[in-house]
Amino acid sequence: MTLSDNKRQAVDKLLIEIASVFDAEGRPGGNVAAARLRDAANRPFSTAEAQEYPRGLLQRACALDTAVDWAGLVLETAPCLHWENWQGSGLSDNVSSSLYTTELLGPDGHIRDDEVRVGLLVSEAHTDYPLSRHSGEETYFAIAGEAEWVLGKAPYRRVPPGSMIHHPAWEMHGRRTLDEPFLGAWRWSGDLDLKSFEIAPA
Numbered sequence: 001m002t003l004s005d006n007k008r009q010a011v012d013k014l015l016i017e018i019a020s021v022f023d024a025e026g027r028p029g030g031n032v033a034a035a036r037l038r039d040a041a042n043r044p045f046s047t048a049e050a051q052e053y054p055r056g057l058l059q060r061a062c063a064l065d066t067a068v069d070w071a072g073l074v075l076e077t078a079p080c081l082h083w084e085n086w087q088g089s090g091l092s093d094n095v096s097s098s099l100y101t102t103e104l105l106g107p108d109g110h111i112r113d114d115e116v117r118v119g120l121l122v123s124e125a126h127t128d129y130p131l132s133r134h135s136g137e138e139t140y141f142a143i144a145g146e147a148e149w150v151l152g153k154a155p156y157r158r159v160p161p162g163s164m165i166h167h168p169a170w171e172m173h174g175r176r177t178l179d180e181p182f183l184g185a186w187r188w189s190g191d192l193d194l195k196s197f198e199i200a201p202a
């Protein structure tokens with residue numbers, strides 16, 4: 001199914017906003033992601049006919065005063081996107097049922113790309129996403145919601161919306177939300193193999 005012109009315009013606007021974010025990151029992976037996102041505006045977008053999506057959770061995240069000014073584009077495009085809980089990835093049911101993610105661009109994305117994965121993730125408040133690692137080098141951009149993030153053996157640190165969080169390939173990292181939900185854009189660069197995902201032993 002193809003998108004209406006209005007929806008496709010909203011998707012393209014969202015891709016361009018995310019491209020600007022990753023361009024400003026100053027890392028080679030960010031530059032590649034930005035270039036692929038800008039190019040994606042000219043490529044086909046595939047979507048299923050009816051999508052279940054976390055409407056209430058996204059609305060609560062985007063309504064936060066500190067959300068970035070283009071957060072509304074996520075709400076506008078969300079019904080056209082395929083959202084999943086990463087069930088079967090090894091996350092507990094408690095955690096996986098508290099978050100939803102979608103791949104906008106990538107090998108499994110709405111727009112096919114073999115160089116990067118770029119997507120969105122939204123999480124309920126009070127969700128402790130465990131330490132995990134993977135082959136892809138990763139950067140998150142916080143669109144809405146302040147959360148606590150950890151990399152390696154460093155202590156958790158609070159990160160406000162508008163910030164970037166970088167995870168080198170294979171470094172253990174985690175995120176726990178506080179009283180607010182969290183909405184972010186993420187990119188994976190380098191080795192994009194999802195099967196590399198590992199949760200730290202308890």
Ligand SMILES: [Fe+2]
Pocket residue numbers: 132133134138167173
């Ligand atoms: Fe990660």
